[in-house]
Amino acid sequence: MFATVCLAATGLFACTKEKTPTPSDGFGLIETNSPAADADPRIRKMFEDYAVNVVMEWPDAEWTRVYSATFYTDQAPISRRLIPEKVKPESVDGAIKYAQTLLSNTSPGFTAAFFPMEWWIVGLYAGRTDYLLSGYSARNRFTFTWPNTYSSVEVMDAENQYYVDRELTEVVWERLFLKCALHMEAPLGEFVSAGKAYDNGKAAELMTEQRDINLEAAAKVEPASLDDLLPGETLAAARTRLRDAAKEAENARYNDEVAKFCAAGGFIPTESSTGELGAGNSEEFIIDFASWARLIVTESYDNIKIKYLDNSIPRRAKYDALIKFFDGYDWDIQAAGNRYRQMNDLLAPPEDPGEE
Secondary structure, eight states, rough: OOSSEEETTTTTEEEOOOOOOOOOTTTTOOOOOOOTTTHHHHHHHHHHSOOOEEEEEOGGGGGGGGGTTTEEEEOOOOHHHOOOOBBHHHHHHHHHHHHHHHHTTTTTHHHHSSSSSSSEEESSBTBBBOOOOOOSSSSEEEEEEEOOOOOSSSOSOOGGGGOHHHHHHHHHHHHHHHHHHHTSSSHHHHHHHHHHOOOOTTHHHHHHHHHHHHHHTTTTTOOOOOSSOOOOOOOHHHHHHHHHHHHHHHHHHHHHEEEEEEEHTTTOOEEEETTTTEOGGGSSSHHHHHHHHHHHHHHHHHIIIIIITTHHHHHHHHHHHHHHHHHTTTOOHHHHHHHHHHHHHSSSOOOOOTTT
């Protein structure tokens, strides 16, 4: 195997990366985990500092390598048919700067221990420009398209795109932290014990099912009598008004239930663009860890404290356990989060008041 020793442990894996990974004898693997001799000096510097190989070039005839990591092959039929494209020359600089900025917000000790060995940045992957390889796939590789259209923020400032595009940076970190959790020998005991036990998503499923039942009932609400009609209101208009009010009340009840569940369990609730909360982070350790770590690295302590720590003893305990864990790898992750909030506030374009 590739100079990476992986051990099954409580459903996770422990992996130790060598500084310069090389293929073990007898496996017939090509050495791809260090930059090419003619690679951009910035790519070689990232490898030297963080043990992460940023790959943006490959022989045209060997394009299938883009879909095949050392211990993983993308089996999606569409991937096997569509030739990937390299990052366009005019976008290469921005891609490298994004990777540089992200890595500069970590520590060499943490990236060497837990980060994927390779970060492939491509222009088009399986016909898509919004691609970020699932955090559960290819533990030794992270694949990313650039410019990435996952969010609607265009690359206008390559130097600071990491700080400008919060939506993209948050999902990049979430996927990376999923991979980092897969590299751990076991779940972090102090972090896990601070909250409720994971339930494979059962509580979230039950809350969602009950909400759907209640919303179905809300959609059938009828005026009890003509007295329920407002002056000049038709029966149809009254029916719509009452049903909308019942749906709004149910959604508020559901959000409150999820918020209380997450506060009691030490979880960070997910939140959709419409404001709907979710308790999916209570499913298992790797999801819980990724949601917490992503929050800390992209948000200020003051905001985290007000929104999540002051109202939940379990969340405070989980936060403290994570800070202790990252400190062990010389990574002041909260300082990175403080910086991200400051730079995002300074550089991100103002939201369009016409957008909902």
